[in-house]
Amino acid sequence: MNRIFKRTRWMYALAIAFLIGLGILAFLFGTNARQWVMQPYNKHIYSSNGLVGGATVYDRNGDILVQTVNGNREYNSSSTVRKATLHVVGDAEGYISTGAQTAFASQLTGYDLVNGLYSMKEKPHDLTLTIDAGLSATAYKAVTEKGYEQGCVGVYNYKTGEVLVAMSLPTYDIEHKPNIDTSQDRWNAVYMNRFFKGRYTPGSTFKVITAASALENIDNIMDQSFTCNGAYTVVRGSQVKCNGVHGRVTFRQALNQSCNSAFAAIAAAELTNEQMTATAEEFGFNSSINVNGIECADSTFSLEDAYPIDRGWTGIGQGQTMLNPCHEITIMGAIANKTGATPTPTLIKRSVNIGTLNYVSSDVAAQLDNLLRSNVTNYYSDSKFPNLQMCGKTGTAQVSGAEPHTLFVGYSQREDLPLAIVVVLEKSGGYGLTNCIPIANTIMQDALDRYVE
Amino acid sequence: MSGPRWIPTMLLITAFQLISFAQVIFVEDGINYFAATILAIYLLIEWGWSITSSFVLRKSSPAIEFVAFFLTGIGLAVVATKGTSTLFTQFLAVALGFALYIALLWMLANVDRAEKFHVPMEIIAIGLLAIGLIFASNRNGAYNWVQIGGFSFQPSEIVKIAFIFVGAATLEKIQTTKHITRYAIFAVICIGLLFLMRDLGTALIFFFTFVVLGFMRSGDVRTILFVILAAGMAAVLVVLIKRNYVMNRFATYRHIWDTPYGNGMQQTRVLTYSVSGGLLGMGIGKGKLRNVFAAVEDLIFGVVAEEWGLIIAFIVALAYVVIFVHSVRNAKGSRSAFYSIASVAAGSLLIFQAALNIFGVTDLLPMTGVTLPFVSRGGSSTISCWGLLAFIKAADNRTWAGRKS
Numbered sequence: 001m002n003r004i005f006k007r008t009r010w011m012y013a014l015a016i017a018f019l020i021g022l023g024i025l026a027f028l029f030g031t032n033a034r035q036w037v038m039q040p041y042n043k044h045i046y047s048s049n050g051l052v053g054g055a056t057v058y059d060r061n062g063d064i065l066v067q068t069v070n071g072n073r074e075y076n077s078s079s080t081v082r083k084a085t086l087h088v089v090g091d092a093e094g095y096i097s098t099g100a101q102t103a104f105a106s107q108l109t110g111y112d113l114v115n116g117l118y119s120m121k122e123k124p125h126d127l128t129l130t131i132d133a134g135l136s137a138t139a140y141k142a143v144t145e146k147g148y149e150q151g152c153v154g155v156y157n158y159k160t161g162e163v164l165v166a167m168s169l170p171t172y173d174i175e176h177k178p179n180i181d182t183s184q185d186r187w188n189a190v191y192m193n194r195f196f197k198g199r200y201t202p203g204s205t206f207k208v209i210t211a212a213s214a215l216e217n218i219d220n221i222m223d224q225s226f227t228c229n230g231a232y233t234v235v236r237g238s239q240v241k242c243n244g245v246h247g248r249v250t251f252r253q254a255l256n257q258s259c260n261s262a263f264a265a266i267a268a269a270e271l272t273n274e275q276m277t278a279t280a281e282e283f284g285f286n287s288s289i290n291v292n293g294i295e296c297a298d299s300t301f302s303l304e305d306a307y308p309i310d311r312g313w314t315g316i317g318q319g320q321t322m323l324n325p326c327h328e329i330t331i332m333g334a335i336a337n338k339t340g341a342t343p344t345p346t347l348i349k350r351s352v353n354i355g356t357l358n359y360v361s362s363d364v365a366a367q368l369d370n371l372l373r374s375n376v377t378n379y380y381s382d383s384k385f386p387n388l389q390m391c392g393k394t395g396t397a398q399v400s401g402a403e404p405h406t407l408f409v410g411y412s413q414r415e416d417l418p419l420a421i422v423v424v425l426e427k428s429g430g431y432g433l434t435n436c437i438p439i440a441n442t443i444m445q446d447a448l449d450r451y452v453e
Numbered sequence: 454m455s456g457p458r459w460i461p462t463m464l465l466i467t468a469f470q471l472i473s474f475a476q477v478i479f480v481e482d483g484i485n486y487f488a489a490t491i492l493a494i495y496l497l498i499e500w501g502w503s504i505t506s507s508f509v510l511r512k513s514s515p516a517i518e519f520v521a522f523f524l525t526g527i528g529l530a531v532v533a534t535k536g537t538s539t540l541f542t543q544f545l546a547v548a549l550g551f552a553l554y555i556a557l558l559w560m561l562a563n564v565d566r567a568e569k570f571h572v573p574m575e576i577i578a579i580g581l582l583a584i585g586l587i588f589a590s591n592r593n594g595a596y597n598w599v600q601i602g603g604f605s606f607q608p609s610e611i612v613k614i615a616f617i618f619v620g621a622a623t624l625e626k627i628q629t630t631k632h633i634t635r636y637a638i639f640a641v642i643c644i645g646l647l648f649l650m651r652d653l654g655t656a657l658i659f660f661f662t663f664v665v666l667g668f669m670r671s672g673d674v675r676t677i678l679f680v681i682l683a684a685g686m687a688a689v690l691v692v693l694i695k696r697n698y699v700m701n702r703f704a705t706y707r708h709i710w711d712t713p714y715g716n717g718m719q720q721t722r723v724l725t726y727s728v729s730g731g732l733l734g735m736g737i738g739k740g741k742l743r744n745v746f747a748a749v750e751d752l753i754f755g756v757v758a759e760e761w762g763l764i765i766a767f768i769v770a771l772a773y774v775v776i777f778v779h780s781v782r783n784a785k786g787s788r789s790a791f792y793s794i795a796s797v798a799a800g801s802l803l804i805f806q807a808a809l810n811i812f813g814v815t816d817l818l819p820m821t822g823v824t825l826p827f828v829s830r831g832g833s834s835t836i837s838c839w840g841l842l843a844f845i846k847a848a849d850n851r852t853w854a855g856r857k858s
Contacts, residue, residue: 004669004672004784004790004793004794005784005785005793006672007668007669007672008669008781008784008785008793008797010668011665011781011797011800011801012778012781014777014801014804014805015774015777015778015781015804017808018770018773018774018777018804018807018808019774021808021811021812021817022767022770022771022811024817025811025812025815025817026767028815029727029728029763032724032728033728036724036725036727036728037725037728037729039713039721039725041713041714041721041722041725042725042726042729042741043741043744044726044729044735044741112731113728113731113732114731114732114733115731115732115733116728116729116730116731116732116733116734116735116759116762117729117730117731117735118730118731118733118734118735118736
């Protein structure tokens with residue numbers, strides 16, 4: 001009998017193994033709950049018609065972007081608004097991963113581990129976005145009326161971080177969803193919000209970063225002048241072509257006129273790989289921005305072991321560099337604020353603790369602000385942006401095997417209109433000056449009407 | 454003299470059950486009188502037994518029954534929301550199980566008397582399994598159900614009791630090669646028949662129980678390792694022969710999120726709905742997992758988690774630890790090796806089956822489709838669990854405090 005008693009002690013190992021298993025299970029429940037709950041088959045959250053519980057998504061002015069009526073998900077009554085906000089509102093099926101109905105599903109359901117989804121039954125957790133439906137519609141019309149089919153527009157308040165427009169093309173009317181074949185070029189990446197997830201060759205818009213690096217590293221850069229005879233030659237047979245023959249230009253004039261020869265010369269001859277990389281990373285390249293949990297595509301920059309000619313091309317935005325539009329708009333914000341810092345973009349109204357992106361010194365930011373303002377006053381002309389005190393930079397990005405993309409990034413200096421804007425038109429051909437600036441102006445004028453007058 | 458020390462515990466359990474039963478009885482469209490009647494009878498049984506065993510039979514405090522009452526009550530409340538006839542059948546199974554519990558306690562009171570049942574038990578066990586194999590119908594890939602008239606049962610569940618009884622009785626005798634060999638042959642026949650029925654989960658439970666019985670008797674770790682190794686090789690052989698069938702069942706394991714609409718459906722639903730209820734639950738009958746196939750049978754742990762909350766679900770899981778520890782502690786002070794071995798074997802079987810169920814539906818272990826003891830809906834399973842509980846109770850010396858042994 002005694003031997004049997006001793007053996008029983010070993011049996012406790014079984015209880016311990018069981019308890020360890022329960023511990024692992026508790027840990028998995030704790031760490032994965034949110035992910036497990038937000039499954040499209042979860043009938044507490046989704047019916048065949050999308051989110052249940054009547055959670056409504058509003059725009060910043062209280063307009064309904066999507067609501068549940070008699071068990072059906074109903075979107076904004078205007079087809080233009082529906083198309084313009086498709087990518088921020090998202091769909092019930094979850095094709096558009098950055099859409100509010102998918103990305104913010106846990107806010108909409110009010111899920112927490114203690115109460116589970118219980119509170120969802122009691123009261124709908126409505127969500128108000130920072131998006132302006134009307135301004136988005138204006139952006140959609142401004143771009144599509146000119147015949148552009150792909151690209152994106154972002155508008156961002158650089159004082160509060162609120163994103164007012166995050167319009168992406170191609171789009172569709174969610175109430176009349178067409179047959180979409182994503183292998184067709186016209187539906188290329190249709191479910192992606194290009195503003196948050198896109199990456200583009202920056203073209204001349206990158207000269208802002210090159211200029212920043214020059215201001216940081218070259219003492220007398222504002223006093224230097226450059227001679228442009230149509231190209232910058234590193235060595236015989238190795239040159240960066242310019243878009244014109246600018247003759248003798250100062251640093252400021254070179255930026256105003258977007259002179260490739262001057263900027264290639266600055267990058268190739270006066271800056272080092274390390275210096276340019278340091279400036280780019282200071283500005284947030286190679287790290288991504290998180291917008292209320294939506295991870296933006298990161299802008300990428302690399303000059304490792306690059307030759308001067310590569311640095312020259314990179315200096316004018318035609319190297320390996322890729323730029324994310326949402327990141328680009330925060331760079332404008334940091335300059336517009338003249339502090340080198342800007343609030344992290346947010347899509348949810350009344351977000352707290354949204355954080356700050358710190359890019360450069362206030363000194364450099366203020367000089368860049370001055371330079372970007374002179375781009376408009378000296379070159380694009382204020383008549384293109386009446387009453388806006390606009391600053392900015394255009395770009396044309398050469399892409400292999402297609403017409404170039406054109407871009408504009410900028411912001412208004414008006415205290416009562418602290419908005420930055422980015423316009424990207426894919427395969428548009430032409431120039432940012434002629435393609436993007438009129439569109440940017442239309443949108444900014446509409447914002448002026450809405451928020452100031 | 455046990456005294457009324459058990460009364461506060463029983464009051465606590467009753468309070469818990471009254472609160473949960475109320476959710477089932479007072480429903481939106483009125484009062485469910487049928488459920489009220491059945492659940493009231495169940496409460497009467499609980500109190501009736503506690504009072505009878507404590508004051509009339511003057512047995513020790515009914516602690517082990519309390520755990521089973523708690524689990525059974527949860528099972529009944531879940532089933533009550535499934536409809537009148539389902540509740541009635543399940544209640545009938547509980548009543549039968551409880552009757553079996555009392556009958557086994559009587560039979561086990563006298564070791565010599567009990568051991569006379571040894572050979573009949575062997576015959577019943579193999580007979581039932583053989584009948585099962587011949588007449589069984591295919592349910593969900595396993596041939597482990599026998600249909601007689603309008604009544605269906607799982608022979609393997611009832612055989613669990615015989616398996617432990619025979620094991621304890623054989624091994625309790627002086628350890629001779631003859632006895633060991635005889636039991637080994639008996640075990641191999643039982644497990645083999647279960648394999649033929651394709652009831653992998655139950656076969657695993659029998660094998661595990663066999664190993665525990667063997668260890669308790671011999672205490673020889675090397676022999677046990679040898680047995681496990683031999684079984685492992687046999688399992689490999691089975692896999693090689695029946696590759697497709699076995700592989701299909703295990704292919705989903707740790708890959709449930711690859712096929713949430715296919716083979717991973719049950720497990721992913723269990724995980725999603727378990728956390729949907731949070732710590733406090735959605736309310737009894739308010740869950741969505743109950744609409745998934747086999748929800749109140751195999752997946753009931755998830756239903757409890759979703760509707761009663763994760764806290765209650767984990768208390769349910771811990772209840773098996775309590776039963777098991779009880780079975781081991783009882784074994785230490787038992788009057789006879791027969792009781793000790795049977796108690797530990799029954800306790801191990803129950804916690805092992807609970808582990809296969811709870812960790813199976815949550816994808817920590819491969820899902821084998823076994824029930825959650827005392828909680829899952831299922832007549833044979835419920836009856837069997839109460840029968841097994843008798844072995845644990847019988848090993849408690851205080852059970853017989855009122856009589857001379």
